Amino acid sequence: MRLLSGLLLASIIFVSQSAFAQRKFLMGVKLGVNVATQEVKGPYPASVGNLTRVHVGIITEQKFGKLGFQAEAMYSGHGCSYNGIIRKNLKSRFDYINVPLFAKWYITDNIAIVGGPQFGMIFDQEFQDDRTGVVRRDDFSTQYSRFETSVGGGLEFQLNNGMGCYGRYIYGITEIDEDLPFLTFTKNKTIQFGLSYRF
Numbered sequence: 001m002r003l004l005s006g007l008l009l010a011s012i013i014f015v016s017q018s019a020f021a022q023r024k025f026l027m028g029v030k031l032g033v034n035v036a037t038q039e040v041k042g043p044y045p046a047s048v049g050n051l052t053r054v055h056v057g058i059i060t061e062q063k064f065g066k067l068g069f070q071a072e073a074m075y076s077g078h079g080c081s082y083n084g085i086i087r088k089n090l091k092s093r094f095d096y097i098n099v100p101l102f103a104k105w106y107i108t109d110n111i112a113i114v115g116g117p118q119f120g121m122i123f124d125q126e127f128q129d130d131r132t133g134v135v136r137r138d139d140f141s142t143q144y145s146r147f148e149t150s151v152g153g154g155l156e157f158q159l160n161n162g163m164g165c166y167g168r169y170i171y172g173i174t175e176i177d178e179d180l181p182f183l184t185f186t187k188n189k190t191i192q193f194g195l196s197y198r199f
Contacts, residue, residue, distance in 0.1 A: 024063040028162070030074065031056045032194015038080040038092065038176070039186040046084030051091060053077025059196060061104070068104035070114065073097070078188045094144075094176070094188070095124040100152060110160075115153030118170060122146060148188065149173045156196075164196040 034053040040046060057074020079093040102116040122144055154168030172187035 026059070026061040026063065026198045028059040028061075028196055028198035029057070030059055030072070030166075030194055030196040032166070032192055034077055035191040035193075036078045036080065037189050038078070039189065040080065040082060041186055046082060049081040049083070051077075051079045051081055051093070053079065053093070055098075055192060055194065057098075059198065061198070063104075063106075066106045068106065068112070070100070070102045070104055072100045072102075074100075076120070076190075078190060089129065091128045093126050093128070094122055096120040096122050096148065098150075102152070104156070110158050112156045112158070113153070114156055114166075114168070116151070118150040118152050120148040120150065122148070144176055145174055147174070148176070150188065154192070158196075158198070162198045164198065166192070166194055166196060168192040 032055050034055055035050050036053050037048060037050045040048050053076070055074050055076040057072050057076075059070060059072050061068055061070045074097070076096050076098045077093065078096060079091065082090040082092065084090075098118055098120040100116065100118040102114040104112045104114050106112045125144065150170050150172045152168050152170035154166060156164060156166040158164040168191070170188070170190040170192065172189065175186045176188065
């Protein structure tokens with residue numbers, strides 16, 4: 001019995017030390033492109049298209065062997081192009097500070113699946129009429145949902161020299177709650193591609 005207890009204790013210590021030895025903390029930066037659009041509701045038919053925006057931010061990652069946790073803070077541009085019966089050639093632009101909190105699973109030493117929630121806060125917005133060039137800014141602190149919750153997931157590829165690339169899809173859960181005459185902008189939907197560097 002004592003031998004069994006000793007072997008069990010030794011196994012627990014070995015596993016704990018192995019897990020601790022595999023822990024690795026990384027920091028880095030990222031820069032990429034957003035292919036952004038939004039869900040738009042209204043009583044009349046309309047065409048909603050994509051806008052190309054950018055995102056840039058910092059990365060922290062804690063690795064535990066094949067698993068990891070990644071937290072980021074970044075500027076991210078969202079929005080869409082809108083062409084309807086009442087309003088034509090309209091572009092909406094929303095600027096956020098986003099904080100993704102993603103779990104990671106390394107399916108190989110260099111490729112990881114990521115996914116989890118993202119929390120954002122809007123800090124600027126504008127609507128641009130491409131026909132007239134007029135830009136309209138609203139008081140986003142009162143007319144919009146100031147905070148946004150999203151979910152996202154994707155793939156990351158990491159080289160041994162610190163360079164990496166990634167692709168993600170982010171879908172907004174909470175609504176933007178912006179009401180214009182005859183249309184309502186509801187949720188952000190974004191595809192992200194980018195490069196990263198960890199050190």
